[in-house]
Amino acid sequence: MDSIRVQALACRDAAQVVAELDTSAKRQLLLSMADALQAQCTAVLAANALDMQQADAKGVQAALLDRLRLDPQRVAAIAVSLREVAVLPDPVGVVTRRETRPNGLSVARVRVPLGVVAMIYEARPNVTADAAALCLMAGNGVILRGGSEARHSNAAIAAALQQALEAHGMPAAAVTLVADPSRETMIELLQLSDIVDLAIPRGGEGLIRFVTEHARVPVIKHYKGVCHLYVDRAADIALALNLLVDGKASRPGVCNALETLLVHKDIAADFLPRAATALGRRQVELRGCERTRQLLPALTPAEEADYAAEYLDLILAVRVVDDLDAALAHIRRYGSDHTEVIATRDEAIAERFVRAIRSAVVMVNASSRFSDGGELGLGAEIGISTTRLHAYGPMGAEALTVERFVVRGAGQVRHPQSVQQEG
Numbered sequence: 001m002d003s004i005r006v007q008a009l010a011c012r013d014a015a016q017v018v019a020e021l022d023t024s025a026k027r028q029l030l031l032s033m034a035d036a037l038q039a040q041c042t043a044v045l046a047a048n049a050l051d052m053q054q055a056d057a058k059g060v061q062a063a064l065l066d067r068l069r070l071d072p073q074r075v076a077a078i079a080v081s082l083r084e085v086a087v088l089p090d091p092v093g094v095v096t097r098r099e100t101r102p103n104g105l106s107v108a109r110v111r112v113p114l115g116v117v118a119m120i121y122e123a124r125p126n127v128t129a130d131a132a133a134l135c136l137m138a139g140n141g142v143i144l145r146g147g148s149e150a151r152h153s154n155a156a157i158a159a160a161l162q163q164a165l166e167a168h169g170m171p172a173a174a175v176t177l178v179a180d181p182s183r184e185t186m187i188e189l190l191q192l193s194d195i196v197d198l199a200i201p202r203g204g205e206g207l208i209r210f211v212t213e214h215a216r217v218p219v220i221k222h223y224k225g226v227c228h229l230y231v232d233r234a235a236d237i238a239l240a241l242n243l244l245v246d247g248k249a250s251r252p253g254v255c256n257a258l259e260t261l262l263v264h265k266d267i268a269a270d271f272l273p274r275a276a277t278a279l280g281r282r283q284v285e286l287r288g289c290e291r292t293r294q295l296l297p298a299l300t301p302a303e304e305a306d307y308a309a310e311y312l313d314l315i316l317a318v319r320v321v322d323d324l325d326a327a328l329a330h331i332r333r334y335g336s337d338h339t340e341v342i343a344t345r346d347e348a349i350a351e352r353f354v355r356a357i358r359s360a361v362v363m364v365n366a367s368s369r370f371s372d373g374g375e376l377g378l379g380a381e382i383g384i385s386t387t388r389l390h391a392y393g394p395m396g397a398e399a400l401t402v403e404r405f406v407v408r409g410a411g412q413v414r415h416p417q418s419v420q421q422e423g
């Protein structure tokens with residue numbers, strides 16, 4: 001097995017080949033990858049069954065098993081994501097600004113590929129394809145280091161993608177899967193600052209903190225998703241209930257699921273019993289503050305830690321608040337800059353909420369579950385950034401490029417008096 005440095009160098013060389021592809025070639029490559037993945041569906045599912053069997057034997061928690069599990073519909077959905085990325089606008093070469101300086105220089109800001117992206121992720125086999133697609137559309141090479149739980153699934157998916165690369169005469173190293181699951185290899189990868197241009201960890205808070213602490217390359221990260229729904233006194237109760245049930249119960253093990261419900265005191269007596277009934281049907285455990293428990297005495301008392309928790313499970317913390325100011329104060333204290341939601345019919349309150357919240361995504365009368373690159377028009381999502389760098393929020397292909405300056409002139413020099421006339 002080649003060392004991780006050798007693999008990274010090969011990926012860098014391959015990235016330079018990818019960077020020269022035009023939009024049409026990249027589209028055809030991604031469509032071929034989707035076809036190859038579907039053609040290899042049986043092999044992918046067999047590999048995933050092995051991973052699921054091993055994970056179940058280890059007692060892996062239900063939320064992680066849900067992320068790991070593949071079936072024909074999920075494999076088809078991964079292929080759909082590849083095709084969706086294929087038809088996205090190509091970010092490479094886009095001119096974001098152009099001006100002519102007083103001296104006649106034409107100055108343009110143009111999007112170019114980052115180069116080599118290292119993707120560090122846990123038991124999410126779909127990330128193997130999503131990350132590859134987005135990196136390739138942005139003209140990059142990608143190094144994929146998945147979790148050991150999905151080792152066989154990731155290898156089967158990567159093999160299908162590399163088959164398509166080679167069929168198009170492209171180096172397979174453009175999508176490099178790291179087979180060695182050891183942390184020592186991951187640390188070595190994260191310290192290749194002369195080769196790797198960006199690292200994106202995707203997984204639990206422990207993984208992301210580990211990557212951040214050991215990396216010598218830039219890291220895009222979000223530690224956790226403590227997402228809130230604030231039900232204002234001017235909320236439409238039926239609408240707010242739908243947002244609550246969808247945000248908490250539709251898929252509790254993902255980072256855009258709701259973890260805390262905040263309810264204005266003036267609407268709490270009407271809203272909370274209905275909310276408890278609706279969530280009870282879906283086996284959601286509620287943990288409430290004292291004011292909440294006055295209305296719902298059977299609830300488990302909420303502790304301080306509950307409001308900072310990312311449960312990734314059918315558990316929801318609840319608090320009754322005096323007003324919008326109290327809701328904002330709670331979110332500022334316990335939020336993770338991921339996604340916040342308000343349910344209200346008061347446009348002034350909604351606008352103030354939007355202005356006051358600094359999270360990467362703010363929703364007004366819409367489910368937190370829409371905080372996803374695909375749902376927000378980015379195609380497949382490579383991750384979500386709560387780091388205020390060049391990307392903030394869900395990241396698509398454009399977030400995997402940077403702007404550079406392209407300057408065109410007609411012989412202008414900075415200091416004409418220092419240049420002697422020749423000839």
